[in-house]
Amino acid sequence: MLDYIINNEGFRNKAYTDTKGVNTVGYGFAYNDPIAKKYIPQSVWDGKVSLDHQTAQKVLLERIALAESDAEKFVGAETYKNLSDNQRLALTDMSYNLGSTRLRKFKKMKEGFQEGDYKKASKELLDSKYAKNDVPMRALRNASLVYTGE
Numbered sequence: 001m002l003d004y005i006i007n008n009e010g011f012r013n014k015a016y017t018d019t020k021g022v023n024t025v026g027y028g029f030a031y032n033d034p035i036a037k038k039y040i041p042q043s044v045w046d047g048k049v050s051l052d053h054q055t056a057q058k059v060l061l062e063r064i065a066l067a068e069s070d071a072e073k074f075v076g077a078e079t080y081k082n083l084s085d086n087q088r089l090a091l092t093d094m095s096y097n098l099g100s101t102r103l104r105k106f107k108k109m110k111e112g113f114q115e116g117d118y119k120k121a122s123k124e125l126l127d128s129k130y131a132k133n134d135v136p137m138r139a140l141r142n143a144s145l146v147y148t149g150e
Contacts (some may be wrong), residue, residue, distance in 0.1 A: 001089055005064060005096055008138050013050040020133075026056040027063075028097070035062045067096035074103055075113045084149035087118065090142035097138065098130065113146075122147035 004023060009027040018024040023045055029036035031045055039059050045050045072080040073090040080088065091113070095103050106128065111120030122143040125131060131139035 001064060001066075001093060002060070004089055005093055006060070007133075008093060008097070008141075011056065013052075013056075015045050015047045015051075020056065027051055027058075027060050029059055031062070033063070035059055035066065064092070065095060068092045070100040070103065071135040074100070076108050079114050082116075083113070085148050087113075090145035093126075093138070094130075094140055097135065101140040102130075118147050 006011070006026070006027060009067065011027055012025060015023055015025040018028075018030070024030055025040065031037070035057050039055050040051060041049075044051045068088075068117055071088065071094070073081075074095065075091065080091075083091070087128060094106075105138045106124060109121045109124035112118065114122055125139060128139070
């Protein structure tokens with residue numbers, strides 16, 4: 001999971017403004033993220049110093065744990081338990097990238113997961129702004145994992 005999210009996010013040690021206009025650093029850590037704010041000093045956000053890998057790893061591991069927990073809550077513990085490792089990976093990656101609030105908007109995808117209809121879940125994932133505009137290649141990789149479980 002760690003490698004998959006790292007590959008999807010990439011790493012920047014200097015703060016930058018992302019496509020949504022949010023001050024961001026590291027593995028897609030947003031300025032308004034409480035976990036990132038807990039570890040990353042203001043001087044990094046201000047662009048005065050670079051983010052070190054040790055701090056980035058702390059934030060990354062906590063954010064992944066939160067994303068995994070949010071993904072499980074999203075579909076329900078029983079459904080989550082019955083998913084393949086790769087389906088859980090895709091759902092957790094979406095949770096990491098979108099956050100729990102935006103993930104909850106994927107109501108029909110959630111239904112697909114809960115019904116065990118992974119074709120539907122995959123289709124609903126692809127029929128979204130997330131897939132069409134935001135991160136189309138990432139969404140395609142996640143949809144493939146959801147659909148095939150491989």
